[in-house]
Amino acid sequence: MSPSARRSSRAAGPAIVAAGSIGAVTVAGCLPAAATAEGRAISELYLGFIAIAVAIAGVVFGLVTYAILRHRAGGRTDLPVQTRGNLKLEAVWTGIPVLIVVGLFVATLAVLARIEPRATQPGAELRVEAFRWGWSFSYPAAGVTVTGVGLPGPEAVVPVGQPIHLTVAAQDVIHSFYVPVFLFKRDAVPGRETLFEFTVDAPGTYRGQCAEFCGIYHSRMPFSIRAVSQAEFEAWLAAQPRSPAP
Numbered sequence: 633m634s635p636s637a638r639r640s641s642r643a644a645g646p647a648i649v650a651a652g653s654i655g656a657v658t659v660a661g662c663l664p665a666a667a668t669a670e671g672r673a674i675s676e677l678y679l680g681f682i683a684i685a686v687a688i689a690g691v692v693f694g695l696v697t698y699a700i701l702r703h704r705a706g707g708r709t710d711l712p713v714q715t716r717g718n719l720k721l722e723a724v725w726t727g728i729p730v731l732i733v734v735g736l737f738v739a740t741l742a743v744l745a746r747i748e749p750r751a752t753q754p755g756a757e758l759r760v761e762a763f764r765w766g767w768s769f770s771y772p773a774a775g776v777t778v779t780g781v782g783l784p785g786p787e788a789v790v791p792v793g794q795p796i797h798l799t800v801a802a803q804d805v806i807h808s809f810y811v812p813v814f815l816f817k818r819d820a821v822p823g824r825e826t827l828f829e830f831t832v833d834a835p836g837t838y839r840g841q842c843a844e845f846c847g848i849y850h851s852r853m854p855f856s857i858r859a860v861s862q863a864e865f866e867a868w869l870a871a872q873p874r875s876p877a878p
Contacts, residue, residue, distance in 0.1 A: 664813045667838055669831040670747040671815035677743045684732060686858035747816075750829050755794025756865070762800070762807035762820040762842065765849040775874040785854035789868050792835050792859040800826045807843035811857060817843055 663679075666672040674828070703712070759770040766781035769788040780786025790796045800809050802820035810817040818826050842853035860868065 636776045641859045661801035662835050664815070666811040666815050667811075667833055667836070668816070669833065670829070671813070672833075673743045673746045674815045677739055680739060681736065681878075684736070688732075695867045736760055748828075750797060750827065753793040754797035754829065755862070756796050757789040757799075758788060758790065760788075760801070760809055760820070761803055762809070762853070763803040764805065764847055767853065767855045769855075771869065774869050774872075776869060776872040778872070780855065782849070783854060785856060787837075787856045787858055789865055790832060790858060791862045791865040792832050794862070795829045795831045797829050798827070801830075805846050806844050807842045807846050807853070809840065811838050811840035813838055819844055832857070835859050835861065 663675060666675045756769065757773055761768040761770070761771060766779065767786050768777060768779040769786055770777045778786045778788060798809075798816055800820045801824070802822045804822060806822070807820040808817055809820055814830055816828075816830065818828055820826065837856050837858045840855045840857060841851060844850075846853070
């Protein structure tokens with residue numbers, strides 16, 4: 633191989649690693665911007681995982697590429713110097729992955745500790761019941777229920793910037809409460825109530841969908857969450873007809 637060709641081959645390795653890193657970062661950038669405080673915590677954790685994965689991939693592929701290009705046979709027929717082992721090096725490449733795994737585990741627990749607790753005074757109590765093929769959103773304290781079947785689906789209104797306490801249940805089969813920009817999904821299981829909270833950062837309408845295949849009209853189970861100011865929420869709630877939850 634000529635010197636120029638050898639230099640080109642050596643340059644190709646880092647270029648491949650850089651291209652892979654850019655690709656990984658691009659994929660991470662496809663994650664929708666989180667619309668809730670809990671979603672931001674999940675997004676930060678996910679991006680941290682991606683950054684560490686890209687760094688590890690860069691080191692591994694970089695060293696492998698360097699070893700392949702730097703130590704090519706080059707027409708030699710004799711064996712290279714044989715090394716029996718290096719305990720210090722082995723301890724390093726064992727210890728570093730262990731520390732990374734422990735760090736990711738601790739970071740995951742910290743994020744769960746941020747998103748799992750429930751506020752003592754939430755901005756709204758909302759009970760969500762899924763059924764084939766629609767949703768029922770009830771405000772128990774106000775005696776208000778919003779129900780919708782098929783397209784375009786019901787719309788629940790919540791105050792912005794306050795924790796919203798949800799109780800999710802199902803009447804028939806397993807469904808799933810999923811709003812993509814919340815970066816959060818919870819199944820609705822018959823005979824079991826699931827509790828969680830979210831805090832919407834900015835006013836707006838956020839579309840959701842049943843994310844668990846539940847039958848022939850699964851695709852016709854959309855819903856939306858509309859976040860408004862506290863005054864608008866109270867006015868909307870007062871204008872709704874009072875009815876018992878189904």
